[in-house]
Amino acid sequence: MFHLAEQRLREALTTLLKERYGVDIPVVIEQPKQSDLGELAAPVAFALARQLKKAPKVIAAEIVAALPPVPGIASLEVAGNGFLNARLDRGAYGALLLAAASQAPATLPGKTIVEHTNINPNKAAHIGHLRNSVLGDTFVRMLRASGRTVEVQNYIDNTGVQVADVVVGFHHLEKKSVDEVRALLAAPRFDYYCWDLYARTSAYYADHPEAIQWRRDALHAIEHGEGVIAELGHLIADAIVECHLTTMWRLGISYDVLPRESEILHLQFWATAFEQLKQRKAIYFVEEGKNKGCWVMAATHFRDSAGEDSGDDDAKVIVRSNGTVTYVGKDIAYQMWKFGILGKDFHYTPLRTYPDGHVAWVATADESEAVTNRPAFGGGTEVYNVIDSRQSYLQDVVVAGLRALGYEQQADHSIHFSYEMVALSPRTCVELDIPLSEEDKKKSYVEVSGRKGLGVKADDLIDKLIEKAQVEVDARHAEKPEAERKRVATQIAIGALRYFLLKFTRNTVIAFDLQEALSFEGETGPYIQYAAVRAGKILAKLVERGEQIPEFTEVLDAEKMARQLSSEPFWQLLLAASKSGSALNAALSSGEPAAMARYAFQLAQAFNTFYQDYPILPEKDPEKRTVLLWLAVFFQKQLHHTLQNVLGIPVPEYM
């Protein structure tokens, strides 16, 4: 609703500037720093001052005098050295919000593909993975809330080095048979078992460098689908994927389709891409030098700075001298598939049906198990890859590949949704008995290492949060049934975790601090949930007392709104609550889920202040009481939507 007012003012000013001064400049509308200056501000007079050779103040005054009334805007005034400040017509604004049914946004054309999670299926997920998934999932929700059609992909590298290492661990170190592994993976927390085994295998390599040959052999066997090793590889990877899906679902995160590396190999996606790359001369064969015998992409394609002199040595190897393709090569093929320009597709079979009925599909190379009655996958118009920022170089190469093939549009719509890693605060390392070197102790954060088995497992963290929330819930609501308390505690835990991972902007390294993450006070998820619960409680109490929630559209009108909303605190709360759409657009265009999280927090803050100062139920003045009730209802609706639909944070029944 708010952006409508912005838009109107912008258009009115643009028209006026054109007609009166003959200038066509973009009119910036912003919000004044202080609320008593109005709701909208336009610093246009400053921009015009030089052109018109007049003082900004004079220009602003002229504009105020000349601007015809703008619907929804009550007044326009000059402030400071030449700001144009506008005040909204509060009564009209309130009436508009009252009348507007919660309309779903219009569906936008095209399909947006968001790839996130992408965890190597060889061990339990840790907090770094959670940041990826929560960021990705929230961004997906933001896109959907704005009317976009989104497909969520979770790419599974089930034939890579990391899986091979765990296979080596089972086969060579533990000498376990397929059946023995099968028995293990049926037991709970197989991913934890692999977490330790992976660390042990890595340590073994360090002590026995010759054992690296096991890895090479395993990798080869897995890629070619040969023998016991390959069987183990599939068994382990599939089981771990199940673990990851279960972990993510605890946070409300689900997927539409899981493309797998093994299918990319078997269906020869790469071969198809390779032909295209060769034909279009996007890559070339190196005859001598460092990269002799490789197919490479010239550095000029993906590096602005690479000049004439950058030779073959700076190029990125796509096909190794032994004929195997690098990950980047496969990624180019995969990215082409995402846009529907590869000319090939996977077969698909259902992998999991979530409790809400949603089905996640998995790619298969086996036509016999393919299910044809299914959604269409791939073929997106824009693609977001949620991948940590350390891989930006490789993402650049992938995009350069598309460009070199002539797919300019697809290259432009390939977005590396990058984010920084999650490290551990030194304090938390001490708490978790993670050994710190002298060097580490001086740093503000310590990097986690999956290979060393150092880190915070996702499920452990979630469990810890639930446990802590449970203590709080039990203390406040001992009379409630246990199962219910457990559910509430879980919702609080999810809120705390998701908000914690979202409150940082993407390119900020999170120095994960356990105490901070476990906090339920201040700028946290539970704080926001609490505001929503409080609003709900007012309405519940009202009904409990035998009253009914009024039909606001019948008992309120613009005049009553105007009268009550002249009170600044009421107006400020309404204004804040009405900005959820603007906040979504802003967060979307900046690509920062953190902005949306922050909006929710600020809205909760506004409500908590209001809640403290204006008890609604005891209010004597009936008109005021009705408006306040409506405010609570409107606030609740907006916050619920922002929390549940956009941020994926549940709202508990009570707290």
Next chain:
RNA sequence: GGGACCGUAGCUCAGCUGGAUAGAGCAUCUGCCUUCUAAGCAGAGGGUCGCAGGUUCGAGUCCUGCCGGUCCUACCA
């Protein structure tokens, strides 16, 4: 060597395409539970926005240089 990012309150972080008196949370201190739940609210202290120049009506934000830190720059992913 080349590229990218970062440096804002004691700590952790916001600060939208340059705009009005630089903001939150935590921590510290002071108040507020007989009220729709205190997981809350009100208030206080705390800043040469790394340093130095420049651009202009205006710079935390843009440009240059320097200082400090991180990541990338694999025939690993």
